[in-house]
Amino acid sequence: MTDAYPDDRIDNFADMVGAWVAGGQSLDSVRSYLRITKTPDDLIELAIARFEMRMSDINGVEVVVDPEGDHTAWYAGPKAADRFWPPVKAALQQRLPAGAVTDVDKVTSLTLSKLHAPGTAQFSDRGLVLGYVQSGKTTNFMALAAKAADAGYKLIVVLSGVTDSLRDQTQERVDEVLVGDSADWFPLTKRGDDFAHSTGARALFTKFNGALIAVVKKNPARLRRLRDWMTGAGKIAMEHAPLLLIDDEADQASINVGDAARASTINALLRDILKHPRSAYVAYTATPFANLLIDPRNESDLYPRDLIVSMPKPAGYFGPERLFGNIDLPDDAGLDMIRTIPAGEAVSARPPAGLGAVNTWNPVLGSELRRSILWFILSTAAKRQRNGNGQHSTMLIHTSMLSEAHFRTRDIVSAALDAIRVGIATDDVGVINELHEVWVAESTRVPASRFDHASLEWDDLLPALRGTADDIDIVVDNYKSRDRLSYASITPTTAIVIGGNTLSRGLTLEGLTASYFVRSASAYDTLLQMGRWFGYRSGYEDLCRIWMTDELRRWFRDLSRVEQEIRDEIARYRREGLSPLELGVRIRLHPDLAITEASKMQNAVNASLSYSGRNPQTTVFRRHDSERLDRNIRAAKHLLETIQRHGGAVEEFAAGGSLNQLLRGFRDVPAEYILRFLAEYEFDEDQREMTRELLSTYIRDELKNGSLEKWRAVVMEGPSGEKIELPGVGQVGTVVRSRIANTDDDIANIRILTSAEDRVAGIDWESDETPPKGADLLVERSKRHPKEGILRLYLIDRTSAPKAGSQTRAALDAAGIVTGISVDFPESSTPDQSIGYVIAAVPGAEDVEEAEAASAADDADEKELDDTDEA
Incomplete structure (x- = not known):
């Protein structure tokens, strides 16, 4: 407590400050009002300071918002007097570990705080919460709904898939955890009964002293009924009922797949519903590709222009890296749980x-x-x-x-x-x-x-x-x-x-x-x-x-990298203070897979690949092709010999892990030497996102803009193994990279060539500096060497054996030394710099069963609602 006021009194005033701000008041207007009521100035400032301290306590989650927007901080987390969140929290504490409940609490408080206060005169928010497949997104959005109801959101609508089975499963979870037997909720739907309400919305919006909740299938018939029921209340009544629309599996059915002149049916209905004068739309998905390709210039559409939240990975979660390996650890192939068909x-x-x-x-x-x-x-x-x-x-x-x-x-x-x-x-x-x-x-x-x-x-x-x-x-x-x-x-x-x-x-x-x-x-x-x-x-x-199949395993392994890169992009943009409208998350393209259905990509800027800020690396080799292996090591030696012959002096570079370990290489290497090396090096046919043509085209395009004129070439070295004599460098020890087991016998897939620590090599560091890690390292690399490329050469021991006891890795057993290359590109000098790329064509309606099921459900719902109206 303070000398003048007990803590509980300050807390009570802080609660009042929070309630007024949630009602649409600014902190300045709250100060003015409290002064009119003769509240002492020092108590006012203590209460506001405590409210702002609560605001700071809910940070710590990766979130991208517009730093220059008109948003006013207003939600500081749950209060003791809340009605909706405490019983939900108690239910979750019986089901989940304490740490998991804390994470849900933190993420949902932060998400809600970045939406507009429900008392704001008029708002139309768009947000996205990026979760993980099967990671508890339902738990997360139920917690968000409870807190929103406590804060003053009157109408909560949960959109749940396109099938009755999924809607019923979600309804069951909502009934059990969120609604329970509380009289504070007015359920507009129940298990087996989608939205078909006939009770007047005006009375519920203006007179019911609680919150309304509906779990609605993404179905034209149901969404039309919901829209008409809401608008039938009239504008004044709707202003009494701030709307939170939670879109579960938001990349399914919600995205506009219509042509330029006309939005698709469900997307158009969602836009109609969001014309509500006080509305917040929060999309939940683990596969945000289609959501991030919505045209951000169309303010009525669903692009997450106000906030993007990346949920932390829950403890105990089995994600891609557990099954397919950590993308930053070359020896990690995941748990030995996958069997080949x-x-x-x-x-x-x-x-x-x-x-x-x-x-x-x-x-x-x-x-x-x-x-x-x-x-x-x-x-x-x-x-x-x-x-x-x-x-x-x-x-x-x-x-x-x-x-x-x-x-x-x-x-x-x-x-x-x-x-x-x-x-x-x-x-x-x-x-x-x-x-x-x-x-x-x-x-x-x-x-x-x-x-x-x-x-x-x-x-x-x-x-x-x-x-x-x-x-x-x-x-x-x-x-x-x-x-x-x-x-x-x-x-x-x-x-x-x-x-x-x-x-x-x-x-x-x-x-x-x-x-x-x-x-x-x-x-x-x-x-x-x-x-x-x-x-x-x-x-x-x-x-x-x-x-x-091996093909599917390879695809899932590739997608674990794509997924992690999206999260890294969000983390980086958050640190740099960019808004979602500036985010432009880059999604790595794949030679065999499209990002999403073609109809959902109509607003994508391009269907091409950019190496800007990327680290492409060779990971697939024909291990028994001795002639190709020999040609590649000759290409590496020829590059180093050329650099030395034209005056390049070997220098030392700090390696990852310890600045006492030094690697050898060259600075100020002309781009023409790198391009000549790429022309001589033979890439594997399965290395389709990293080919001679793609790399060379990108480098030449950057050269036109004054970037990538100079390079650094670093020879990566292992602590032991076979010694190789390299021109200008001397003897270097080979590195160990075992291959993934149970795959094509001739093809060695090492999965990762360059570890996270390896990316330190080639960057200048002072002797007393400790290199940062993860995405921070990439930011630092771009600051220090904004126009230089880094080529890392790996000579891989032909006998590379896995760690003892590994069931997921096998010895390389190659016919010769394997030469791997890793290219570290800075951020492009032209943000839209990219190169054309061929990807698999995706039909507009690949999911036949889903389309048939949605159509059948729509017909059934139209008939049911018609019958209800006639009755």
């Missing part, structure tokens, strides 16, 4: 192309599909032995977007499961031995001790197999199926679920343990959303397995 089996698991071909297709049970079913039985039995029978367990089979294919796949899976059940029940030696072999092989590849769980022996598991196998249901979940996946029963669900898009958009697969996945995709967002295995696996982390 041979190309032949993958082809037979998918129906043939062509109209109606699925109707004559007869799938066969591949050996890996059978193995995945056996593992699901074993892993579920292990979960039960370890944690009891009170938890859900699910297997996902995702082979096609076509609903008929799901039913035909169910038939062969059902037959296989029945035969396995009989074999277990009759102690058939063949089936029991097969199960035993799978258990021994898999339980040793990812040991339980890796996650501090006790190991289970075969004899412990065997008695539980029969009951487990008998409990498994086979469920087809698509818009045509009657028996849909549900976790609502008191009895835990144990199911093999076969489906398509209904399983890849928002729907949570509880206790997902085994996944068999051959569904092809041609866009980033589609592929990432299919990754239902991302999420939380507490208590059975070691038991998760995924079967997929």
Whole structure:
């Protein structure tokens, strides 16, 4: 407490300050009012200081806002007198670790504080919260809704997917966690009943002393009803009901895919709803590609012009880096949980192309599909032995977007499961031995001790197999199926679920343990959303397995880099104080995948690649091609020889990790030498985003603008290994880069050549400086060397072995020294500098099942609403 006033009195006045600011008052007007009421000046200033201190306490999350906008800081976090947030927080504390609840509290307070205060005379906010696939976005937006209601937002609308199953799942979560039995909420929807309200909005907006909430499917019929119900209240009544519109899976259906003259139906309806005089729109998605490509110049559209929030990665979250490796660590290939489906089996698991071909297709049970079913039985039995029978367990089979294919796949899976059940029940030696072999092989590849769980022996598991196998249901979940996946029963669900898009958009697969996945995709967002295995696996982390093709594994590995780069961009722009309208997040292009559907990219500036601020590096090599390996090391030697012959003097550069370690190389290397080297170096055919043509074209374009005229060439060196004599440099030790195991025998994919620490090399540092890390290092590099490129040469030991005990890495075993190169580009001298790039064409409506399901749901909802009106 202070000398003059007790803390509780200051707190009470700080609460009043917060309430007035939320009502649209400025701090100056609050000061004036309190002085009129004869409140002492020192108490006023103490209260305002405490309010501002609370504001500072909610910072610390990556968020990009307009620093020069008209936004006034107003929300300082929850208060003791709040009605809506405390019960939600209590419910979350029973479900989540304390740290996770703290993170949700912090992120949602910050998000709300960057929207306009609900008492502001008029506002129309647009925001985006970037989460992770299956990471708790629903929990996050429920917390945001509760706090918004406490702050004075009257009408909360949650948009939830395009299917009834997803809307019902969201409604169930909202009812359970957010609404509960509170009389402070007025639910406008319920499970099984989408929005069809007939109660007058005017009375609810002006007389109900609480908040209204609706969970609405992204469906034209429902959105028209919502819009008309709201506007029917009249402008004055609407001004009494500030609107928060939360768009879950915001890159689905909400994006305008119409032509220049006319917006698509759902997008146009959302814009109509957001004409509400006091409205805030917050999009939630883990795949923001389409949202970041909306035209920011169109103020009525949904581009997140006011704020972009990057949620921190939750503790215990299984994301791409856990399964596919950390992009900054060359030796990290992820957990050994992914199993390869041979190309032949993958082809037979998918129906043939062509109209109606699925109707004559007869799938066969591949050996890996059978193995995945056996593992699901074993892993579920292990979960039960370890944690009891009170938890859900699910297997996902995702082979096609076509609903008929799901039913035909169910038939062969059902037959296989029945035969396995009989074999277990009759102690058939063949089936029991097969199960035993799978258990021994898999339980040793990812040991339980890796996650501090006790190991289970075969004899412990065997008695539980029969009951487990008998409990498994086979469920087809698509818009045509009657028996849909549900976790609502008191009895835990144990199911093999076969489906398509209904399983890849928002729907949570509880206790997902085994996944068999051959569904092809041609866009980033589609592929990432299919990754239902991302999420939380507490208590059975070691038991998760995924079967997929090598191609899909490579794509997911590539997308882990794309995803991290977007988050790094947001972090950097936040530090530089840029607004979302200046953000222009660069999305790395991929040779085989489009960013999103072509119709969602119509406002993209270009479909090209820029190396500005990037670090392209060679990661794929033909390890048995001795002639190519020899040509590449000769190209590296020729470059160094040329530099030395024309007067270049070898110099020393600080290496990553310790400034006492020095590397050798050259400064002030002319660009023509680098271009000549690139002309001699042979890139692998699979290194399609880093080719001689792309690199050379970009460098020449930069030279026209006075950049990249001078380079630094640094020879990276390992602590041991084979010694190589290089012109002008002398002997250097080779570096170790093992290859990813279980991939094409001839192709060595090392995944990462340049570690995060390696990027220190080539930058000038003072002897007493400690180089920064992560995105801060990139910022510093651009400041110190704004127009210089850095070429790093790696001579990789031909025998490079993985770390002891690694199951995900294999020895390189190359026919010769492998020469890798890494190019560090500064920020481009022309922000729009880019080079043309060929990417896969994406049809406008790739997701046939989703489109059919949405159309069928729309027809059904139109009829239901018509029938309601007639009644």
